[in-house]
Amino acid sequence: MTYHDPSLVELTLKDWQYREHKTQEWKHSRKGAIVTEIHADLLENKEIPDPFINANERDVQWVGEKDWEYYNxxxxxxxxxxxxxxxxxxxGLDTFATVYLNEEQILTTDNMFREYRVNVKEKLNYVGINKLRIFFKSALRTARELEQKHGKFYCFNGETSRVQVRKAQYHFGWDWGPVLITCGPYKPVKLISYNSFINDVYVKVDVGTNSKASIDIQTDVVVAKSASSLEIxxxxxxxxLxxxxxTAVEKSGVVFNKLQLDEPELWFPLGHGNQSLYEFKxxxxxxxxxxxxxxxxIELVQETFEEQKGSSFYxxxxxxPIxxxxxxxxxxxxxxSLLLESDYKQLLQLLVDGHQNMVRIWGGGYYENDIFYDECDRLGLLVWQDFMFACxxxxxxxxxxxxxxxxxQHQLKRLRNHCSMVIYSGNNEDYQVAExxxxxxxxxDKSGDYSATSFPARTLYENTFPALVSKYxxxxxxxxGSPWGGEGxxxxxxxxxxxxxxWHGSQEKYQDWYRLGGRFISEFGMEALPNRKTFEACITxxxxxxxxxxxIDHHNKADGFERRLALYVIExxxxxxxxxxxxxxxxxLMQAECLGYAxxxxxxxxxxxxxxxxGGAIVWQINDCWPVTSWSIVDFFKRPKLAYYSVKRESRPVGLGMYRNEKKHTHEQAKPVSTAGPPxxxxxxDYSVDLWGVNSNTSDQPAILKVxxxxxxxxxxxxxxxxxxVVLKANSSxxxxTGYxxxxxxxxxxxxxxxxKEDGSIIASAADWPQPLKYLKFPGREVKFEVKNGSVKLSSNKPVKGVEIIVExxxxxxxxGFDLFPGDEKTVIAEDLKTTDRVSIRYYEQQ
Structure with a gap:
């Protein structure tokens, strides 16, 4: 074997130490940690109580007001x-950091969403220890200082100073999350030494309407010392293969290598084909x-209609068409920093298991970790990516x-190879704030420079961002933005x-979702409490x-939730x-009914x-950031609520839709008993029911409709x-x-x-119940169930609403959370279930 001196050496720093600024004692971070944050380290060393437990969040607010240091x-x-x-x-450094190498200042930062690189060749100790110290100034105090300098701006959620800083906005508190204003090296810090280096690889793909693929592999190379050979x-x-x-590379720059595939294996979203991935090494x-x-x-289709006002959005x-x-x-x-790759995989798999094909990364958090986008590519989940501006x-x-x-620019270059990415949105609800x-x-006003107006960030949304997306x-x-379009x-x-x-706004009845729709509903939702076990984990x-x-109230951050949640339940x-x-x-059950209707x-x-x-419906929201009552359909510990399953049933590839129409005989149509208004x-x-089918597959689905x-x-x-x-037409309803x-x-x-038609098995089913459910009576119900390894089998003697299986x-x-009808045997698959598990059921109006 021939030995050669390496031309690249990479060291990832780990085992950090931390301290409050100007104190003398360094304490060890979590052992082996590559990335970390101050709350996580304080919690590890028992210097603060767990902010997720009870009301401890209140007792740790001092952390965000202090300055902290990290050392390696x-x-x-x-x-x-x-x-x-x-x-x-x-x-990724969160957020206002001053970095010292061997006590020489080498960097200051003001943006947690950026990568920073510093050539320290002449500053390193090549004999002995190198000391890296990072001073993190309180983002909360800095935000308030910037607000004093630049003026107070409007916002929904959190304190107004948050908009001054390029930091995850939900750290300042949201209507589903706590106030935890953290800091630290929340992404890896590396020392990379090289003679030549690959800065970036962009596999630019152009799939024509004829499905032929032109591929341009653009490799950005730095050559610092001698010529190199680039292999692909x-x-x-x-x-x-x-x-x-x-390709011989003699100087820094972008190297282009092109090829064309006449019959490529294309990548498709979930339910529409294979998630084929080529490897470029x-x-x-x-x-x-x-x-x-x-x-x-990828195409965003916004075509005008012949029979309705406006244009499509799909x-x-x-x-x-998807x-x-x-x-x-x-x-x-x-x-x-406490999230594991397995957390991402499990949550995204829940989307797939729920027949969902799109996930929208909301603009008040982070550009997500690589594992998120890798999994979306692998699973076939389309990604709507907000830039990090919210409300x-x-x-x-x-x-x-x-x-x-x-x-x-950094984030676009980082994310652009991901086939799951289908749209970038400038912000979340900032135009609603403007309104x-x-x-x-x-x-x-199409000038592109709005810095002198009271809506200065419009320059970013309508000038800077589209130019950068077009370039990269x-x-x-x-x-x-989201929402965006039309007249407001x-x-x-x-x-x-x-x-x-x-929920918000005019607090309409959820049975009226049909008239509250739009071309693409990118947010809507309803609150519900999480699993009892989730409460038991956070309330001692x-x-x-x-x-x-x-x-219980502390673990619900929605303003006025008592009134609104009670309103929808009691109605x-x-x-x-x-x-x-x-x-x-x-x-x-109320949340499940509400979202199912939508x-x-x-x-x-x-x-x-x-x-x-x-063209689509994207519920608010799939997940939580701590144990809480919220609009999520899966709680913090990944326990699905009943709404997860109602959304799953309505999103399956082939489904049955039903809606009950109401026709009131007013005095113009028939003599009323009373001319008074409600109540x-x-x-x-008079009531009538419509029935329709939905089929997202690309081929027609024959079936027999039984009612x-x-x-x-x-x-x-x-x-x-x-x-x-009947025949359910491909890719349509x-x-x-009509009007039964x-x-x-x-x-x-x-x-x-x-x-x-082949074997008589049920392809899809649905039931339309009288509304509101609170008026119904269910005497004499009997639900039988049998637990087997890997499944639960259920049946009922009469129609039953909202059967929930509870496993200890x-x-x-x-x-x-499904309905049962006489004559149907329902088998629910649960692969990990054992006959020895303690299983019970409950259902609506259980006697």
Whole structure:
């Protein structure tokens, strides 16, 4: 074997020490930690109580007001001494840091979303220890100082000073998260020594309408000492070598290597094809960079309609229209450094298991870690990426524009090889802030420089960001904000919409979601309590485990949640008891019903070419950053709420949609009993039910439609409609029954299902119940269940609403919170379930 001196040496620093600024005692961070934050270290060393437990969050607020220091010692290897360049690379420092190497200042930072690199070749000790010290100034105090300098700006959530700093905004508190203003080296710090170095690899992919792929491998190389040889290997998704390149590199710059694939294996989102990933292996001396890249064509389609006002908003991937059913993503922990790769994998797998194909990274957290995007590529999840601006009036002075430009350039270059990325959005709800507080916003002003207005960050959203996206990843659509489009942010006919008139705003009934839709609903939601075990993990006093306790309330950050949560529960759900278990079930069932209505109503509007009136629904939100009552459908400990399953049922590839229409006989139509308004309007009401099918597959789905009508109270079957041969059209919704009249003198539930023509199995089912559910009575119900290894089998003697399977230990169930009807045996798969597990059930109005 021939030995050669290495041309690249990389050292990742770990085992940090920390201290409060100006104190003498250094303390060890978590053992072996590469990345860390001050709250995590203080907690590790028992200097603070766990801020997630009880109301301890209140007792740790002092941490964010202090200055802190981190310290590391390292040796430079003999091999590194001979190399031309030695750089300290800071992948992420949170946030206002001054860095000293051997007590010489080498860097100051003001942006946690940027990478910083410093050539320290002449500053290193090559004999003996090198000492790295990082001083972190309080971001809270600094934000307030900047606010004094630049003026007080408006915002929703958190204190107003937060908009002054390039730091994760949710650290300042949100209506679902605590106030934990942390600091530290939250991403790796590395010493990289080299003669030549690969700065960046951009696999620029152009898939034409004919599906041929042109690929340009752009390798940004630094040559500091001597000429090098750049080698590239391209492998197919099944690992077969396609081609190689070998290029002599004599100077720094971008090296271009191009190839064309006439019959490429394209990457498709979940449910529409394979997630094929090509491997690009780039080798420069001792450095190897690997990129897994999917080949695909992305389009944001905004075409005008013939029959409705406005224009569409949906995505095409490889010429296939994609209905986006998904969730918003917030940071999965208040202390990001404590997240493991397994946390990301498990949460994203929950999206996949829930038939969701899109995830929106909300603009008040982070540009996520690499593992997030890698998993989305692998799983077929489309990514909507906000830039990190949320619910605020942000500055626009030159220094701010400069640091944000560097931030966005870095992030675009980091993320642009990910095939899952389908859109960049300039901000979250900043245009709504402009509307609410009457900021200067003239849509006719296209100057691009708005620094002199009261909405200065518009320069970023409409000038800086689109130019950077066009330069660094031109194949990805750019959207100025979310929501955005049409005549203001609430226009349902153009662009995307945040529909918060259920819960917030006018607090509409959720049964009316159908008239609250838009072209693409990128936020909507409903609160519910988490699992009882989640409360038991964060509340130590058993006497506090009741719905109105101080600790339960502390773990709900939504303003006015008592009124709003009670409003929606009391309007809809009969609460048999006010103990914690009953209240958890009531809120979760209500949330499940609410979100199910939304997905069902809006997906109906995916009516095929030229009539794709709604292009997607993205619920707020999939996850939590701590144990809390929130709008999440999966709680902090990854325990699905009942709403997770209702969203899953409505998002399955083939589904049955139902809606109950109400026609009131006013005095123009028939003589009323009373002419008084609500609640004294006794006009006769007629009800009818519509049934339709949805099919996201690219081929038609034949089926038999079966419909039964039951009287709820007695459980008797009143009618059975004749079986109907149907075909669910590919990639659209298909109407089957419109205006089926039902009895308005008694409560009836309509139960429909599509069954296979081949074997009679149920392909999809749904039920339409009288509203509100609180008026219904369910006497004489009996639900039988049998636990087996890997499944639970259930049946009922009469129609039953909201059956929940409860397993003492955490086991993932493939379905839950479902309805049961006589004659159907329901089998719920739970792969980890054992016959020895303690299993119970509960259901709505259980006797």
């Amino acid at each position: 010692e390292f040796l430079v290897s003999d091999n590194a001494k001979e190399l031309a360049v030695s750089e300290l690379v800071f992948e 290997e391209v492998k197919s998704p099944d690992g077969q 396609i081609t190689t390149f070998n 780039v080798i420069l001396e001792d450095q190897i960079v690997k990129k897994k890249v999917g080949l695909r064509r 995505f095409k991937v490889n010429n296939i 209905y986006s059913a998904g969730s918003n993503w917030i940071p999965a922990h208040s202390l990001q 605020g009036q942000y500055p626009g002075y030159p220094e701010y524009i400069e640091t944000v430009s560097e931030e966005v 609410q507080f009457n900021l200067d916003w003239d849509p006719e 990843c031109p194949e990805i659509p750019y959207h100025p 942010t609430s226009d349902p006919t153009v662009g995307d919409l945040h529909q918060w008139n259920v 006093d058993p006497d506090e485990l009741y719905p109105q306790s101080e600790m 809809n759900i009969k609460v048999k008891g006010f103990d914690l278990d009953s209240w958890i079930y009531a809120t979760q 997905y069902r109503c809006w997906r109906r509007e995916w009516k095929g070419d030229g009539k794709r009136y709604t 004294h309007d006794y006009s006769r009401v 039964d009508v039951y009287e709820v109270t007695t459980g008797d079957r009143l009618h059975t409609l004749p079986d109907k041969d 298909t109407e089957f029954i 009249a039902i009895d308005n003198d008694k409560p009836v539930v309509v139960y429909g299902r599509f069954v296979s 230990r955490d086991v993932f169930l493939q379905d839950n």
